[in-house]
Amino acid sequence: MAAELGEDVPGLIGLLLLLGVVGMALLAPWIAPHDPAAQSVLARLAPPAWLARGDPAHLLGTDALGRDVLSRIIWGARATLLVGVAVVLLSGSFGVLVGLVAGYAGGRTDAVLMRLVDIQVSFPGVLLILLIVSVVGPSLLTIVVVLAITNWMIYARLVRGTVLSLRSAPYVEAAEIVGCGPVRILWRHILPNLVSPLLTVAILEFTNVVLAEAAISFLGLGVQPPATSWGLDVASGRDYVFVAWWLVTFPGLAIAVTVLGVNLFAGWLRVTTDPREREKRFGWSRAARALAGRAQ
């Protein structure tokens, strides 16, 4: 598998980007040049170092309070990645579970579960978030839970629809005749065939979650200063778009690069989890290696 990743250049780039972002988040205390919360009125709104008036001490410039943009990006990776990944995993698992049960059980169970999804979808998410956060109080855990509560429905709908069509597939019938129980059918026969669409949706949702976290933080109910996140920086830099473009550009780029990395890596993952696609893409080089090995 490692050798195949080496041949899949986009996949490899994706993995390197992801490793870079995760490494940045983990090593933040050692690699950040400044304290991300340290303010300096004298150095406020300094442009990136390579521009005229740029300050070499602040590579990517400073914000309206004189805080170093680069340091904030490095520290902000922590909250952004944590919230993004945790929410996608949490809402994804719950949504997939609901979808599997609804699609496979059918009948009344399906109707009840899907009406729950409808109710939740029709309810404005931001309102729910504001309500819960103002009662419970803002914290990283609250954001994760609240975002998971408002984002699981898409998985449930997607999975239910696919399960409905897969459960009449001949190989599912064959498994039932063999005597497999429902859990085994869902886990071994249906879920693996859901990987591709789920990966696609999860990646799209990751971006959504990062932006939703930004929106909540912007309203003062998400990540609390002095802590920071990319979304919060983009949101608060918005007011200065015309005087200090670097405030939104660099955190925005960080989000874009992360999503790109996830996307490229997921492309490789999707191919690798599908035996047919995998052989199409890598079969030639594998056969070539086997031949070379035999020749020696």
Next chain:
Amino acid sequence: MTPTLAVEDLSVDYTVTDRGGLWPRRRQVPALRRIGFEIEPGETLGLVGESGSGKTTAGRAILRRVETSGGRILFRGTDITHASGPALRRLRAEMQLILQDPFTSLNPRMRIADIVGEPLLVHRRAASRAEMRDRVAALLEKVGLPADSGARFPHAFSGGQLQRVGIARALALRPGLVVADEPVSALDVSVRAQVVNLMQDIQRQEGLSYLFIAHDLAVVRHISHRVAILYGGCMMEIAGRDAIYDNPRHPYTEALLSAVPVPDPPAQRLRRRSAPPAAAPDMAQPNAGCVYAARCPRATGHCRAEAPPLAEIAPGHRVACWHPL
């Protein structure tokens, strides 16, 4: 000797929901009407009929995949018509299915060894991994697949090979009865014979019974000991293979046989078609008489008024017709 399978007066109705009006309206459409047959140990019964005749429904009902609305199904003398729960699970080990399309009946994301070993796993028939591996290897060998096929995925195989995998899976639990639902109609003509011969070899070795569902009369003649003809959910005729093919007594059976082309153009041109080609019967319309009356050249008022019973006209030869040939 108790037959492996006995089916008595089996009826199946499908519920159809009309959504045209304000409220959905449900009605019952009969798919099978009081059919009955027996399969002895080591015997193959061919079940023949055109599309919509109910032959697949019959197979599914016997495997307890669709609910019956009347009659009894006995497996080795035990009534299984309403089996459920653990009893049904045990039954699954005794009755297996070979599906029509080998390309869609194997999970594309599972290795061949996992597909064939799955029955052993879910019924806890293998004590260890090593035993499981050995038994899967033995099964693959038995169906004539190369020894290294276990590690590969279904997409690496041809249709004939995949159908062998399907047969190996069906045999894994050493069932007493295998329902083969059109097992060769999705295959190339050149590999049909191989798969059919494989099924016959296995039957001789294991002494199992087949319910062989097909519309290909030549294949059915080759593999079956006895043949049952189904039309419109009703049993038309059942008899030994040679009696059906050489001496059909039901007009529908004769029509079916006459529709098989002869590989000799002048002879083919001279043959008469004994049945007007017509659409399959509309099962939703209640019909008091014989289901075949609308297409039958011999039909009389009696046929349209009253359905003929399945009567024995020669030893082991039963026909549902008022005017048998």
